[in-house]
Amino acid sequence: MSKPKVVVLGAGYAGLVATRRLTQKLSADEAEIVLINKHNYHYESTWLHEVAAGTINPNQARFMLTDAVNPKRVRLIYDTVTEVNRDEQRVILDNSEVSYDYLVFALGFVSNTFGIPGMDEHAFAITDIDSSRHIAEHIEYQFAQYSTDENKNDDQLTILVGGGGFTGIEFVGELAEKVPELCQKYDIDRSKARIINVEAAPSILPVFDDDLVSYAKKALEDRGVEFRIGAPIKECTEEGFIVGDDKELIKAGTVVWTGGVTGNPVLAKSGYELFKGKVNVGPDLRPEGEENVFILGDCSWTLDQETGRPYPPTGQLATQEGAQVAENIAALINNQPIQDFVYSNKGTVASLGLSDGIGNVLNGNKLRGKSAAAMKKVVDDRSLFLVGGPKVLLKKGKFRPF
Numbered sequence: 001m002s003k004p005k006v007v008v009l010g011a012g013y014a015g016l017v018a019t020r021r022l023t024q025k026l027s028a029d030e031a032e033i034v035l036i037n038k039h040n041y042h043y044e045s046t047w048l049h050e051v052a053a054g055t056i057n058p059n060q061a062r063f064m065l066t067d068a069v070n071p072k073r074v075r076l077i078y079d080t081v082t083e084v085n086r087d088e089q090r091v092i093l094d095n096s097e098v099s100y101d102y103l104v105f106a107l108g109f110v111s112n113t114f115g116i117p118g119m120d121e122h123a124f125a126i127t128d129i130d131s132s133r134h135i136a137e138h139i140e141y142q143f144a145q146y147s148t149d150e151n152k153n154d155d156q157l158t159i160l161v162g163g164g165g166f167t168g169i170e171f172v173g174e175l176a177e178k179v180p181e182l183c184q185k186y187d188i189d190r191s192k193a194r195i196i197n198v199e200a201a202p203s204i205l206p207v208f209d210d211d212l213v214s215y216a217k218k219a220l221e222d223r224g225v226e227f228r229i230g231a232p233i234k235e236c237t238e239e240g241f242i243v244g245d246d247k248e249l250i251k252a253g254t255v256v257w258t259g260g261v262t263g264n265p266v267l268a269k270s271g272y273e274l275f276k277g278k279v280n281v282g283p284d285l286r287p288e289g290e291e292n293v294f295i296l297g298d299c300s301w302t303l304d305q306e307t308g309r310p311y312p313p314t315g316q317l318a319t320q321e322g323a324q325v326a327e328n329i330a331a332l333i334n335n336q337p338i339q340d341f342v343y344s345n346k347g348t349v350a351s352l353g354l355s356d357g358i359g360n361v362l363n364g365n366k367l368r369g370k371s372a373a374a375m376k377k378v379v380d381d382r383s384l385f386l387v388g389g390p391k392v393l394l395k396k397g398k399f400r401p402f
């Protein structure tokens, strides 16, 4: 009898951790393992706001897949998944097709603009290395062009960020580092460059207590970030955002949407029933009616059994799901019982630039300032270790002092 084929879609947090763990759990005689990813590298999605602001080099946030998995053990396919034919157990790629016995669906997130007119056309989004690098290049180009322009328009130096959730706030924190550097490089008066965050809700970062939110807001304001809170963006045009019921136009040279994410559209193309863009999975991370498919990370909703609410989509969750699914696939192949997924929340930290941050960590402890920033680097390095191993951590880790 031929050995079972396990196919993993996506080399992000969930997919890469699942692949690495599968190679530890199953010998080459027990299963064939295939990892399919758009690129030949993994990127740390959780570092993309830094790439987008230009505070880190894109190469620091990525590493080659061959640095993390042995290509003699795992068949690596660099191609784009377009659809999964679930009836025939085949994955359709741009350039070929691959059959599977077990499937791990971990294709991550895309930006969600909620149908806001003009947002897809006129705003940038932080979704992968290329889109993030493009934002950093665009911002620098605005400053360079302004510096040589005879008829200067100060709006060109405004950076508008739509959405004051984690991504939006961490991004403006990085911009507060980068903008003074760009002003110095291009001989521009710092007061001419504006960073504006626009948030519809009454507060930024609703996950945190009021005192941490106030700390974050003031820390960013002190470094030149402006906030428009309780200001829903109604439309995005070539010139900027149209905000609120009175349809005020805020003009900018750079417009970035960080107002939300949703699951990969390949889910819909593969015929899954979606809830807010993702698939509901059971406690074993399988969608209803499929014994050999696991949907992980930002592609699924996993319910917290205690509260009955889905866990927020995070790298932390995706990493833990990847590890559990590898255990369960190995168990299925060896005719052993499988275990339900149990999430272990290690806390939440948001950076506010290089040396500032806020966080809730284990035992309900709150962090702010340098201690939170240091904790964020520990979290980032731990994540790098889990997805890439010790060699990748040594090459790409965040060891710089601040």
Ligand code: FAD
Residues within 6 Å of the ligand: 009, 010, 011, 012, 013, 014, 015, 036, 037, 038, 039, 042, 043, 045, 046, 047, 048, 049, 079, 080, 081, 082, 106, 107, 108, 109, 126, 127, 128, 167, 264, 266, 296, 297, 298, 299, 313, 314, 315, 316, 317, 318, 349
């Ligand atoms: P991803 O890590 O996004 O991986 C998906 C993989 O699939 C990628 O390699 C992608 O290239 C590949 N792929 C996509 N489509 C295709 C296709 N059609 N064919 C082939 N390959 C494809 N979470 C935290 O816990 N902590 C944080 O500090 C944090 N910071 C964040 C900062 C930013 C700027 C953003 C945007 C998110 C952040 N998150 C954070 C959330 C976290 O990044 C996601 O929840 C996490 O990446 C989800 O992991 P995943 O494995 O589902 O998908």
Ligand code: NAD
Residues within 6 Å of the ligand: 116, 162, 163, 164, 165, 166, 167, 168, 170, 198, 199, 200, 201, 204, 205, 231, 232, 233, 234, 258, 259, 260, 261, 312, 313, 314, 348, 349, 350, 351
């Ligand atoms: P989000 O959904 O968490 O936040 C989006 C924000 O945009 C919300 O505050 C929302 O009110 C606002 N918004 C939506 N529509 C708007 C409109 N029309 N006008 C103005 N504001 C609008 O999205 P995110 O920040 O991209 O985060 C996505 C996921 O990634 C979350 O689960 C988050 O926990 C995770 N993440 C975690 C970290 C971290 O742990 N440090 C960092 C980044 C992202």
